[in-house]
Amino acid sequence: MKLKRKQFGVIGLGRFGSAMATTLTELGHDVIGVDADESRVQQLADVITQALQIDATDERTLRAAGVRDVDVAVVSIGENIESSLLVVMQLRELGIRTIVAKAVTPLHGRILEKLGVSRVIFPEREMAVRVAHSLVMPNVLDYIELSRDFSIVEVPAPDAFVGRTLKQLELRPRLGLTLIAIKRRSPDSRVIVTNIAPAADEEIRPGDTLALLGSNERLNQLDQLLGR
Structure with missing residues (x-):
């Protein structure tokens, strides 16, 4: 779009x-x-x-x-x-x-x-929050705080997710997380394409980056939730 x-x-x-x-x-x-x-x-x-x-x-x-x-x-x-x-x-x-x-x-x-x-x-404060979360959660590529209770994180797709569709993963009912976007490189690897609100039959591929929305309580348990 x-x-x-x-x-x-x-x-x-x-x-x-x-x-x-x-x-x-x-x-x-x-x-x-x-x-x-x-x-x-x-x-x-x-x-x-x-x-x-x-x-x-x-x-x-x-x-x-x-x-x-x-x-x-x-x-x-x-x-x-x-x-x-x-x-x-x-x-x-x-x-x-x-x-x-x-x-x-x-x-x-x-x-x-x-x-x-x-x-x-507050640029310095917001950057400090992002860096702090990346230090606590090394697998998090980016962190965006939406409110005191909810945030968005970007993480590399876990190996266990690769080859499975969003419907099969059942992220919301199983983990309490919502996948709002998938970033992946184009076939020639020159650009990164972002798929906003991916369909249920979208399959996770190797190298994908997942943008996940969830409560801060759930996101703080991200490594455990993603099986890392």
């Missing part, structure tokens, strides 16, 4: 913002990146759709840059909390409905939520 092409605005092109803008571009979306630092803008000038050196705390400047037309705005200004809050306020004034903002402290995050930000991100 091909995803709809979206337009993103990334305000602040430091390490986090630059990586965000680059990745969104690689995923096939249009990206307007803005920063007051000329060197940061120049680094992305030939990478993303449009890179502009502007003062993002000024509403008129944001409007002139076309930021008001984006589907999603990402505020990645972390080092200057005041500027971060001002930019969010300006984006709200422009009528942008979906705003994602980076926070550096719990207080910063709470204020962003009060301003109506759709999602607050």
